[in-house]
Structures are given as structure tokens and as C-alpha cells.
Amino acid sequence: MATKGRSGEAKHAGKRSGRRSAGKGARPRPGGGRAAQTPSGAQRPAPGVDRLQSEFLANVSHEFRTPMNSILGYTKMLLKGSYGYLNEQQQKNLRKVYENARHLMRLIDDLLNLSNLELGRMALEMAPVSVKKVVLSSLVSVEPLLVDRVLEVEHAIPQDLPPVLADEVRIKEVIINLLNNAIKYTPDHGRVVIEAAALRASDNESVKVEILVRDSGIGIAPAHHEAIFGQFCQLQEPQGSDYQGVGLGLYISRKLIELHGGSIRVDSKPGQGSTFSFMLRAVPDVV
Ligand SMILES: Nc1ncnc2c1ncn2[C@@H]1O[C@H](COP(=O)(O)OP(=O)(O)OP(=O)(O)O)[C@@H](O)[C@H]1O
Ligand SMILES: [Mg+2]
Numbered sequence: 339m340a341t342k343g344r345s346g347e348a349k350h351a352g353k354r355s356g357r358r359s360a361g362k363g364a365r366p367r368p369g370g371g372r373a374a375q376t377p378s379g380a381q382r383p384a385p386g387v388d389r390l391q392s393e394f395l396a397n398v399s400h401e402f403r404t405p406m407n408s409i410l411g412y413t414k415m416l417l418k419g420s421y422g423y424l425n426e427q428q429q430k431n432l433r434k435v436y437e438n439a440r441h442l443m444r445l446i447d448d449l450l451n452l453s454n455l456e457l458g459r460m461a462l463e464m465a466p467v468s469v470k471k472v473v474l475s476s477l478v479s480v481e482p483l484l485v486d487r488v489l490e491v492e493h494a495i496p497q498d499l500p501p502v503l504a505d506e507v508r509i510k511e512v513i514i515n516l517l518n519n520a521i522k523y524t525p526d527h528g529r530v531v532i533e534a535a536a537l538r539a540s541d542n543e544s545v546k547v548e549i550l551v552r553d554s555g556i557g558i559a560p561a562h563h564e565a566i567f568g569q570f571c572q573l574q575e576p577q578g579s580d581y582q583g584v585g586l587g588l589y590i591s592r593k594l595i596e597l598h599g600g601s602i603r604v605d606s607k608p609g610q611g612s613t614f615s616f617m618l619r620a621v622p623d624v625v
Contacts, residue, residue, distance in 0.1 A: 396453035462505040466621040476513040488526040502618040515587035516551040524555030545620040558606040
């Protein structure tokens with residue numbers, strides 16, 4: 339499949355929506371915005387404060403989800419024409435409302451995930467998962483990011499790939515985060531590919547499935563390969579997007595993959611694109 343975002347002029351240039359900007363050349367802030375993350379622990383808040391912060395974040399972000407769902411639902415129905423005809427201009431502006439609401443929902447979900455991870459409340463619902471199915475639905479989820487972009491986004495998932503043992507919702511979040519980054523940090527006319535392959539593990543008995551997201555984008559210097567998985571770490575302004583994010587996607591993705599017993603890695607050099615990959619266990623009795 340090749341999903342292509344068609345190009346338009348950079349209408350949103352310079353109209354970034356008031357979010358915190360790391361700016362070009364910003365230094366990575368491993369463990370960034372919160373004092374709790376200094377490696378030495380020197381600025382760590384008093385015991386219990388972290389937990390209170392996480393509890394507060396979890397509650398607030400959970401409460402935000404209900405009205406946001408309502409905004410998204412009604413906007414979608416309006417866009418579908420359920421309440422009458424909308425002219426082109428109305429459609430266009432309403433679409434912007436919808437995309438921004440979706441973005442806000444993603445941020446809320448990130449905060450909810452973050453606080454639940456820190457509180458140790460992220461329980462996985464493990465079951466056999468079809469990698470192809472989850473990849474296809476993740477690609478549908480990132481389609482809005484391709485509007486006004488000229489990018490080739492492809493997938494290559496073998497037909498006979500075994501299912502993996504995973505929490506489908508969480509794995510989809512990880513894949514969306516990686517695709518999201520690949521799209522954000524790949525300039526127009528570039529390419530993003532998501533691939534998967536079955537590999538025999540080192541014990542030669544079990545089988546693992548490796549999922550890779552490759553892009554031909556701006557790349558990442560090896561010196562930053564570890565830092566980018568820290569909280570609130572952002573190296574530079576993304577290309578061709580209204581959204582800068584907050585620097586949580588990779589932190590949450592790594593935690594989610596680690597909860598699955600796996601690890602996530604990056605292979606990248608500046609100007610030579612990036613490949614993010616992780617492995618999951620294949621379902622034993624069907625291999
Ligand atoms: N595919 C990529 N190519 C180049 N740089 C990347 C890529 N993926 C991540 N990065 C760098 O790593 C940083 C951290 O990524 P992460 O996904 O955690 O945060 P974000 O994308 O900036 O924000 P968020 O994911 O919270 O919306 C990014 O800000 C960017 O500098
Ligand atoms: Mg991201």
C-alpha cells in the first residue's frame with residue numbers, strides 16, 4: 339500500500355499554536371521538564387510528591403477525556419453532514435477544529451499513560467495480536483498527518499507472520515508514536531516504511547517478531563540516541579507539521595515495550611533517516 343499525502347503550500351508556517359518550543363538546536367533534556375528526573379536525584383521532590391503529582395495528572399487527564407470525546411464525536415458528525423450541508427469553507431475550518439481536538443486528545447492520553455506508568459497502574463491485556471491488523475489501523479490513525487504533505491508511507495508485512503502476544507491497544511499506541519515521529523521528522527518527498535519480520539530468538543526455540551519503522555528523514559546523531567527516550571526530550575522543531583508535541587512519545591513507547599518484556603532501539607545518523615525497532619514474542623502454540 340502506498341498512502342500519499344498530497345502537497346499544498348505551507349499555509350501554517352509561522353502559526354505554531356503557542357506550544358512550548360524547544361527551538362532549533364535545542365539541547366536534549368533527558369528527563370527534562372520535571373525535577374524528579376535528574377540522574378543524581380539531587381532535585382528530587384520530597385517522597386510522596388511524585389506520587390501526588392501523578393495521581394493528580396491521572397485524575398485530571400481522565401476527567402478531560404469525557405468532554406473531549408464529546409467534542410470529537412459531535413465535530414465528526416457535523417463533518418459527515420449529519421446536521422446539514424456544510425460549504426467548503428465551513429468544512430475546511432471544522433476539519434481544523436477536529437484535527438486540533440484529536441491532537442489535544444493525544445496529549446491527554448499521553449499524560450494519562452505517563453501518570454499510570456509512574457503509578458505502576460498500567461496493566462496489560464495480553465492476547466494474540468495480528469501485526470498486520472494493528473499496523474493497518476495505525477496507518478489509518480496517522481492519515482490526518484499526511485494532509486498537506488508529500489510523503490510516501492508504505493507497509494511491508496509478510497502474509498505468514500505469526501501473531502504476537504501483546505496488548506493490542508498499547509502496541510498500537512507505540513506504532514502510532516513511531517509513525518507520528520517518522521512523518522513529523524521526514525521532510526516532503528521522503529519515505530516512511532513500516533515492516534515486520536519473524537526471527538528465531540537466541541535460544542533457537544522461541545520466535546520473535548520484529549517491527550521496524552524506517553524513515554528517510556532528518557536523522558538523529560548517535561550522541562542523542564539515549565536522550566530521546568527521556569521525558570520531555572525534544573531535539574529540534576519538526577518539519578511540515580503544526581504540532582511540536584511535548585517529548586513524551588518515545589518515553590511512553592519505551593516503557594510500554596519494556597512492560598511487554600521487550601526493548602526498543604534506534605539506528606540513525608543525521609541526514610540519513612532513522613529506524614526505530616522493537617521485538618515482541620510470537621504466540622507459541624501457533625508457531
Ligand atoms: N524519526 C525521527 N527522526 C528524527 N528525530 C526524531 C525521530 N523520532 C524522534 N525524534 C527526536 O526525538 C525527540 C523525542 O521524540 P518523542 O516522540 O518522544 O517526542 P515528540 O515527537 O517531540 O513529542 P510527542 O511524541 O510527545 O508528540 C523528538 O522531539 C525528536 O527530536
Ligand atoms: Mg513523538
